[in-house]
Amino acid sequence: MIWINPDQRKLQRILWRENMDEPIKTFELSTVTYGTTSAPFLATPTLKQLALDEAGNFPLGSSVVMSDMYIDDVLTGAETILEAKELKNQLINIFAKGGMVLHKWCGNNTELIEVSENYDFSDSSEIKVLGVYWNPKHDCFSFRVKIDLHELNTKRDVLSTIARIYDPLGLLGPVVAKAKIFLQKLWMLKIDWTDLLPDTINREWRQFVESLQVVNDININRCIVVEQPEVIELHGFSDASQSAYGAVVYCKSITSDRKMRVHLIASKSRVAPTKQTTIPRLELCAAVLLAKLVHRVKQALKLNVTNTFLWSDSMIVLSWIRKESYQLKTFVANRIATIQEMTSSEQWRYVATEDNPADFVSRGMDSLKLKTCELWWNGPKFLMSNQYPQRQIPVAVIKDPGELQNCSDFSNFFLDSATNSFVNNLLNLSNERLF
Secondary structure, three states, rough: OOOOHHHHHHHEEEEEEOOOOOOOOOEEOOOOOOOOHHHHHHHHHHHHHHHHOOOOOHHHHHHHHHHHHHHOOEEOOOOOOHHHHHHHHHHHHHHHHHOOOOOOOOOOOOOOOOHHOOOOOOOOOOOOEEEEEEOOOOOOOOOOOOOOOOOOOOOOHHHHHHHHHOOOOOOOHHHHHHHHHHHHHHHHHOOOOEOOOHHHHHHHHHHHHHHHHHHHEEEEEOOOOOOOOEEEEEEEEEEEEOEEEEEEEEEEEEEOOOOEEEEEEEEEEOOOOOOOOOOOHHHHHHHHHHHHHHHHHHHHHHHOOEEEEEEEEEEHHHHHHHHOHHHOOOOHHHHHHHHHOOOOHHHHHEOOOOOOOOOHHHHHHHHHHHHHOOOHOOOHHEEEEEEOOOOOOOOOOOEEEEEEOOOEEEEEEEHHHHHHHHHHHHHHHHHHHHO
């Protein structure tokens, strides 16, 4: 519990009586009250301060409280059962120091759960972890989307159904992308919230909703790396179409005896702007999205990533990334600068369109196809090999010269001055070496 300074408790007075016959009494609340505006803000630094105070006594538990706390939930893990048990005990002791009790324990091993905690460890038992369903026994994530299939639908019905697909990691990225593209189409047709959808569009929506039920049958393993990995690689893919653009990231782990595992980590998608935009610019937006997504994934994984590979099927974008941003016009230059700030040009490679899983988040896919799509769940086949495709990327290839900065925008004096300065520096350097 978090105590309130005695001088401030008068600001938390309440009126109370047990029944109508008793006189009204005045009480002062001595602790932070749940539901007040400041409560979430005060709770977070209090937990961190508690972890800092007890770091010397409980180092494992302290680091978990600092990094793996989500409001009032602790989501963490350990490499071994012994380490997990020690971590559990340290967490209990840390919170006991602050007058708090941890309960509702759950884990993917029965040794971690005491009989007194009375957790049902059956095959069908699932719990919600930050809105995502997790089956501890099989250690996998799943989805539960409630489907209401109507004969006739409005735009409000469409948005209501889409909002039920809770997928914070983007594991169902192609399905969500298809839903976003469909909703944007309704906006383009200027259909009002209460207007019934035209027959052809309504049939298309009903087919999507019917296939959406398959989402509830999809299970995704929680464990993403092999045991005791020697090499960990991140592979990110980006792609764009006239409808949307997106990015997807995979983790590849390799043991010392060359056992490999490739696992889907996360994806992001955005619908394309309603204003007509060229495909190269949309591909560039997808590359920016990928750079940001990989940056966030690295922060969240807390793994020692050996190598990072970023893949795009746009030679134009790859050539832009290898240019200096000041040589390009503002739209392209700003985004290239963002990419170059977060990644290095050596990390970017070309991938054939047929091997690019990000193609699915740029065009969308229904649930029936997604469930059995090996390219989406496991990435391209070349990830399971030791050799990756390489293709020479020319630096100066620009399909649209309009994206290059116009040199005539600069004065002759500037260009001559720059040239003369370069020549003078070169002469000075030569003189220094001669003498």
